[in-house]
Amino acid sequence: MPNERCMCPVCGFPDLDELPYDSQGCASFNICPSCGVEFGYDNSGASFEELRRRWIDGGMLWFSQANKPPRNWDPVQQLKSAALLD
Numbered sequence: 001m002p003n004e005r006c007m008c009p010v011c012g013f014p015d016l017d018e019l020p021y022d023s024q025g026c027a028s029f030n031i032c033p034s035c036g037v038e039f040g041y042d043n044s045g046a047s048f049e050e051l052r053r054r055w056i057d058g059g060m061l062w063f064s065q066a067n068k069p070p071r072n073w074d075p076v077q078q079l080k081s082a083a084l085l086d
């Protein structure tokens, strides 16, 4: 499914390079440029919800140094679009 959007389950960032987990459930070990979670590593001891809470508590900062955030990036809007914010 080449056109499948790869959304981060922690912060809702919709444009990951790869799915966080493949169809076998194997982690990509990619790092989300938005919240900095490394799939298969950071979430081994914490749920996505806990990681999300930590990211929100930390001020929802853009993580990646190598990739700039999208224009007009709005972390709250990102969470809302992904239905991750209540």
Ligand SMILES: [Zn+2]
Binding pocket: 008, 009, 010, 011, 012, 013, 032, 033, 034, 035, 036, 037
């Ligand atoms: Zn993320």
